[in-house]
Amino acid sequence: MDRITIFFATGNIVKVEEAERILKEYNISILHLPMKLLEIQSENLEEIAVFSAQKAWADQEKPLFVEDAGLFIKRLNGFPGPYSSYVFKTISNEGVLGLMAQYEDRIAYFQSVIAFCSGKKTVTFKGEVYGKISRERRGNFGFGFDPIFIPDEGDGRTFGEMNISEKTAISHRTRALRKFAEWVKSTDISKFI
Ligand code: IMP
Numbered sequence: 378m379d380r381i382t383i384f385f386a387t388g389n390i391v392k393v394e395e396a397e398r399i400l401k402e403y404n405i406s407i408l409h410l411p412m413k414l415l416e417i418q419s420e421n422l423e424e425i426a427v428f429s430a431q432k433a434w435a436d437q438e439k440p441l442f443v444e445d446a447g448l449f450i451k452r453l454n455g456f457p458g459p460y461s462s463y464v465f466k467t468i469s470n471e472g473v474l475g476l477m478a479q480y481e482d483r484i485a486y487f488q489s490v491i492a493f494c495s496g497k498k499t500v501t502f503k504g505e506v507y508g509k510i511s512r513e514r515r516g517n518f519g520f521g522f523d524p525i526f527i528p529d530e531g532d533g534r535t536f537g538e539m540n541i542s543e544k545t546a547i548s549h550r551t552r553a554l555r556k557f558a559e560w561v562k563s564t565d566i567s568k569f570i
Pocket of ligand 1: 462
């Protein structure tokens with residue numbers, strides 16, 4: 378099958394690198410559309426991603442996808458979840474470790490939602506990875522909450538201590554990207570473009 382090219386609208390270059398690695402396995406190329414996405418306030422990542430994708434499409438009129446992710450901490454009733462980016466900007470990893478200092482239950486998960494929009498169609502794909510919030514910040518790889526998240530499927534290291542191929546082997550974003558890639562491969566997307 379011919380190589381397919383789709384645009385990835387995001388302001389985060391690390392996400393582009395992660396997505397390129399996965400999608401090339403499916404013969405899908407991505408072109409980075411560097412842009413600050415418009416986001417609505419919602420408790421649901423899917424709603425946020427759909428809104429951002431449709432706004433980006435209205436602006437660019439190119440078949441594109443966006444990705445919205447968040448860290449959900451069980452003991453904090455899912456906080457910061459959809460507010461992850463604001464929480465990271467304001468109190469960062471140290472702030473979250475502080476909020477968690479008194480708790481033994483450190484279960485958390487990352488969720489990633491991809492929304493593809495071609496004007497005619499919007500579709501979403503979800504991926505999750507479960508783990509624990511560490512007691513301290515560890516590692517300099519990745520971005521965001523990577524240094525305080527220990528995936529259950531790993532060897533006790535945080536995402537921040539894993540290189541990009543170790544992280545992308547199990548990450549929430551990879552899982553959403555694989556579902557998206559399977560859909561692209563099994564659908565005649567030229568119908569929607
Ligand atoms: P975004 O709105 O999808 O860019 O993500 C919201 C926030 O979640 C980001 O500012 C990061 O702090 C955090 N986040 C999203 N994905 C990841 C990840 O793969 N590792 C670490 N933090 C992430």
